[in-house]
Amino acid sequence: MTEQTYDVVVVGSGPGGLAAAIAAKENGAEKVLIIERDIELGGILLQCIHNGFGMEVFKEDLPGPSYAQRFIQQVSELGIDTLLDSMVLEATPQRRLYVTNRKGGISTFDAKALVFAMGCRERTRAQIRVPGTRPAGVYTAGTAQRWVNVEGFMPGKRFVILGSGDIGMIMARRLTLEGAQVERVLEIMPYLSGLSRNYVQCLQDFNIPLHLKHTVKNIIGNKRVEAVEMAAVDDQRRIIPGSEEIIPCDTLLLSVGLIPENELSRQAGVQIDPVTGGPLVDSYFHTNVPGVFAAGNVVHVYDLVDWVTGAGKEAGRGAALYAMGKLPAGSSCITVRAGNNVRYVVPQRIDAQVLEQEPISLQFRVSQPIEAPVWLEAVADGNSITRRSVFYARPGEMLTLPLKPEMADGLRGAKEIYIHVNER
Amino acid sequence: MVEKYDVIIIGGGVVGCMTARFLSRYELDILLIEKASDIGSATSAANTALVHPGYDPVSGSLKARMNVAAVPLWPGLSAELNFNYERSGDYVVAIGPEELPKLDELFERGKRNGVNGMHFVSGDEMRRREPLMNPDVSGALFAETGSICDPFGATLAAAENAIMNGVTLMRETAFEDFIIQDKRIVGVRTNRGDFSCRWAINCAGLYSDFVMHKAGVRPDFKITPRKGEYLILDRAEFQLRSVYFPVPNEVSKGILATNTVHGNAILGPTAHEQVDREDKANSSDGLQEVMEGARKLIPAIEPRHVIATFAGLRAAGNAPCDTPGVDYRHDFIVEIPAEVRGLVNLGGIESPGLSSSPAIALRVIDLLRDAGEPLKEKKDWNPIRPARPRFRHMSYAERQAVIQKDDRYGRMVCRCENVTEGEIVAEVHAPIPANSYDAIKRRTWLGTGRCQGGFDLPRVTHILARELGQSELEMTKKGPGSAFLTRLTKQVEESHD
Numbered sequence: 001m002t003e004q005t006y007d008v009v010v011v012g013s014g015p016g017g018l019a020a021a022i023a024a025k026e027n028g029a030e031k032v033l034i035i036e037r038d039i040e041l042g043g044i045l046l047q048c049i050h051n052g053f054g055m056e057v058f059k060e061d062l063p064g065p066s067y068a069q070r071f072i073q074q075v076s077e078l079g080i081d082t083l084l085d086s087m088v089l090e091a092t093p094q095r096r097l098y099v100t101n102r103k104g105g106i107s108t109f110d111a112k113a114l115v116f117a118m119g120c121r122e123r124t125r126a127q128i129r130v131p132g133t134r135p136a137g138v139y140t141a142g143t144a145q146r147w148v149n150v151e152g153f154m155p156g157k158r159f160v161i162l163g164s165g166d167i168g169m170i171m172a173r174r175l176t177l178e179g180a181q182v183e184r185v186l187e188i189m190p191y192l193s194g195l196s197r198n199y200v201q202c203l204q205d206f207n208i209p210l211h212l213k214h215t216v217k218n219i220i221g222n223k224r225v226e227a228v229e230m231a232a233v234d235d236q237r238r239i240i241p242g243s244e245e246i247i248p249c250d251t252l253l254l255s256v257g258l259i260p261e262n263e264l265s266r267q268a269g270v271q272i273d274p275v276t277g278g279p280l281v282d283s284y285f286h287t288n289v290p291g292v293f294a295a296g297n298v299v300h301v302y303d304l305v306d307w308v309t310g311a312g313k314e315a316g317r318g319a320a321l322y323a324m325g326k327l328p329a330g331s332s333c334i335t336v337r338a339g340n341n342v343r344y345v346v347p348q349r350i351d352a353q354v355l356e357q358e359p360i361s362l363q364f365r366v367s368q369p370i371e372a373p374v375w376l377e378a379v380a381d382g383n384s385i386t387r388r389s390v391f392y393a394r395p396g397e398m399l400t401l402p403l404k405p406e407m408a409d410g411l412r413g414a415k416e417i418y419i420h421v422n423e424r
Numbered sequence: 425m426v427e428k429y430d431v432i433i434i435g436g437g438v439v440g441c442m443t444a445r446f447l448s449r450y451e452l453d454i455l456l457i458e459k460a461s462d463i464g465s466a467t468s469a470a471n472t473a474l475v476h477p478g479y480d481p482v483s484g485s486l487k488a489r490m491n492v493a494a495v496p497l498w499p500g501l502s503a504e505l506n507f508n509y510e511r512s513g514d515y516v517v518a519i520g521p522e523e524l525p526k527l528d529e530l531f532e533r534g535k536r537n538g539v540n541g542m543h544f545v546s547g548d549e550m551r552r553r554e555p556l557m558n559p560d561v562s563g564a565l566f567a568e569t570g571s572i573c574d575p576f577g578a579t580l581a582a583a584e585n586a587i588m589n590g591v592t593l594m595r596e597t598a599f600e601d602f603i604i605q606d607k608r609i610v611g612v613r614t615n616r617g618d619f620s621c622r623w624a625i626n627c628a629g630l631y632s633d634f635v636m637h638k639a640g641v642r643p644d645f646k647i648t649p650r651k652g653e654y655l656i657l658d659r660a661e662f663q664l665r666s667v668y669f670p671v672p673n674e675v676s677k678g679i680l681a682t683n684t685v686h687g688n689a690i691l692g693p694t695a696h697e698q699v700d701r702e703d704k705a706n707s708s709d710g711l712q713e714v715m716e717g718a719r720k721l722i723p724a725i726e727p728r729h730v731i732a733t734f735a736g737l738r739a740a741g742n743a744p745c746d747t748p749g750v751d752y753r754h755d756f757i758v759e760i761p762a763e764v765r766g767l768v769n770l771g772g773i774e775s776p777g778l779s780s781s782p783a784i785a786l787r788v789i790d791l792l793r794d795a796g797e798p799l800k801e802k803k804d805w806n807p808i809r810p811a812r813p814r815f816r817h818m819s820y821a822e823r824q825a826v827i828q829k830d831d832r833y834g835r836m837v838c839r840c841e842n843v844t845e846g847e848i849v850a851e852v853h854a855p856i857p858a859n860s861y862d863a864i865k866r867r868t869w870l871g872t873g874r875c876q877g878g879f880d881l882p883r884v885t886h887i888l889a890r891e892l893g894q895s896e897l898e899m900t901k902k903g904p905g906s907a908f909l910t911r912l913t914k915q916v917e918e919s920h921d
Contacts, residue, residue: 037839087835100836100844101835102831104834105823105824106823106834121874122878124876126656126731126876127728129711135901136900136908137908139878142878143882147882148913150882152912152913153897154909154911178914217708219705224905224907250910259874263660263840
C-alpha cells in the first residue's frame, strides 16, 4: 500500500469537484488531488450532451461536456494531480482516504483538507415503492442517459416516464430525437419537479403529454415491461379508484428525485441534514468535521450546474484556507432555519464575523409553489434583515438571498435567522 | 434417445441442487435439468433466508422430521461448500400478555419435535438485547439453532460442488414428460430432446404436481402457490441484531423482521394463495401489510428505510401427513411411489423447505438405497467447493494481494456493495457461468444497495457482453426475452405505427 499526503484532496470530478480543486489551487493550496471513479474527469456532465450549461458562469450556452472541458483544461494548466478509475473505499474523520484502482491496488491519501464532491444518486423504484413485476425495462433516467449518450444504445422503443425531474424531461426529448415513442410523463405532485424551461423545450415542443397528479399503479410484464398501469391521485397522493389506464410500453424511466451521495461523508463523521440529505455546512461549506468540506450536489440538489460550480469554488477556497491554517475560526454561530414555505436553507449556519468580511449567499427551496410575486425575507429576532422580491417561487427552482457585510450589525447577538417566502 | 444417465433430477432449486450434491458422492451419471436460465432463481432466491430450528412444523409431520434432522447438517455444509451461514439464534416475540401462552405452545411443540437449545427470555431482557423492540414485548422464545444464510449462495455452492463431482447441469431445459415403459420410467422428455435414465427425481417445486401427474402419481395432489412479499431495508439506515418472529398464526409464521448475512434487514413475508405460478409481482396492499406487520415488532421501521422489494412463491401442497393420528394436510412428500418404478417423488416442499433441504437430499439417498440401488461411493469425491474472492469481506492487505494477482479486482463496479470487475469476471467463468444481470446480482450481491443498480447496470452489461463474446444488445436481465437494450442509437428504424 502506498501512502501520500496532499494539502487538499477532492473526491469526485463533476462540476463541484472540478471547481473546488481549481479554487483550492488558486487560493494557495500547493498539492491538490482529484480522485475520480470514472476513466475521465467531468462526472455526470459527460453524459449531459444537451445545452443549457454556462449561462451564469461563462455567459454562454454550452453542452455538458464542453462546460466540463473548460474546467478540465484549467485543472491541467494549474498542475492539479488526478487519480482516475479509482474508488474511495473509506474516509476517516482524520481525513485519511483508502482508495482502490487497477494500477496501484490499495493506496492511502492523507489530506490536510478534504472536499467531498460525490454528487448525488437517483431515487430508485423501490424507494417510491412502485408495485408490480420486476422485468427488464425499468431504469432510472440517468442510467438511460448514459446508455444513449455515452454507450450509444437505445434502452427501449416505447417509453413512459414517471416523474417530471429535469433528467426525465431531457431524456424524453432525447429519446424522441432518437426515434423512440415517449407516451407520457407522469408526475404525482400537482406541479412540475424540474425546471419550467425543460417542460417547454423538452415536452411541449415535442408534443409529449405531461400528466400532473398521476402515478404508476402497477408494472406489467414478467421478462420485459409490457405495459404500465397509470392512475390519477388525490390531494393526499392516494390513487383515485376508476382512474386507472393501461399504457402499453416496453420501458419505464424513473425521474423521481436525486439524493446526495454521502456514504463516505457519514464514515468520516459528517452530520447530515435529514431534509437535504447532505452535510450541515457553514458558508465555506465546512462540515462539522474539522477540515472536511462538501462541494455541490453532495450538499443539496442544485437546479443549475452553474450554481454547483459556484458552491464548489467556495468549498475549495475554504479547504485551501483550512489547509494553510488561515480559515477564520467561527465564534458567533447563527443557525439558519427554514421559515414560511421554505423546505430547507443552505448553509445551515453562518458566522456574523465572516459576514463582516464578505457576502454570504443563502440557497433554499420552497415547499409549495406560489405563482405570484413573493418576498424572500431573512428575519432575526423578529427584525427583517433583508428581503427581495421575485416573480414566483417553485419547488423545482432554487432561490437565493444574498446577505451583505453591512447586514452583519443586525445579526450581532442573534442565535437564529429565519428565511421566509411569502406572497407579496 | 441421445444421452443416458442413471439419474435425472428435475429442477435446480435448493432441493434439486442439494440432492445433486449429496448424490454426486456415488458412482452415478447424474443430469440436473433446470427450465430457467439460472439455477435457484425461483423460490430458492426469494425467501426469508433462514434456517429454522424446527419448533414450528406440526409434530409428527415429515416437515418437522426433515427440518429438525437438517439443522445439525448446516454448519458443516457451509464449511464444506463455503456459503454464508451464521447461527444467530432466533426469537419468537410475544407482544402484550395475551400472546405469552403461544410461546409455551411453541416450546412444547419444539420439545416434541426434538429441537434443542430453546429457552424463554423476559420482556426486559428482550428489550435489552434488541433496543428497537416494541416496548410492549412481554417475552420471547429463543432458539439457539435458528440461523441466517444466503439461500441462493447455498444452492449455487451445492450445484457447483455437484458439477465438480461429475454431475451434468443443463439450464433452459424444461421437463415436458416422462418416457414410461412397462410402468417404469426410462427417460425424460424435455424441450431439448429426450434423455434416458433409470431414476428420475422430482424436485420441481412449484411444478412438482405437474411432474408427478405426468407419471400418474397422486392425481389429487395440487400445488397452490402462496405469495410472500418482502421489503429490504438500507443497512446504512437500519440494522437489526437478530431474527424476530411474531407468534405464528394458522397460515404462516407471520411477518418477521430479521437481519441477513448481507447486513440488510428483511421484513416479510405475506402469505396469500394464488393460481399463477409465475406471478411474483409486488402489490401496494402486500407491501403495506409487510410494513404494518413488521412495525408490530419493531415500531421504528419507516418507509424511507426501504431500498428494495421482492416477492417469492412458496410451493405449498395438499399432501396429508402419513403418520397415523396426525391430522395435517400440507406435508412434504419425499417418497418412492408404488404406481410407477424409477421415480423419487418430492412435492409440497414449501417452508421450511430451504431449512430441510440437506435432510431431504439424504432421505432421497436412503430411499434409493432401500430400493436396491447399490450406491457405490466414488474414491475421489471432493466435498469441498472453494469460495471465490469477495472484495468487500477482505482486509486491505488481502485486497492488495488479490489485486496484484488480477488487477481487475482493483476496479470497483458496484460502489454501494463494493463489487469489483474481477468478481464479475470470475462469476462469468465459474463452473455455472453467470449469464445474465440477475445471475451476477445473485452471486455477488451487486446492485442490491442504495442505488439498486443505477450506477452499475451499464457497466455490468458491458463486462458481461465482453466476457461472453456477445453484443451488449444480447445481454438480459434474466434470460431469453429480458434484453435490456433494443438497438444502437442513430439506427434508422421502420415506422413504429
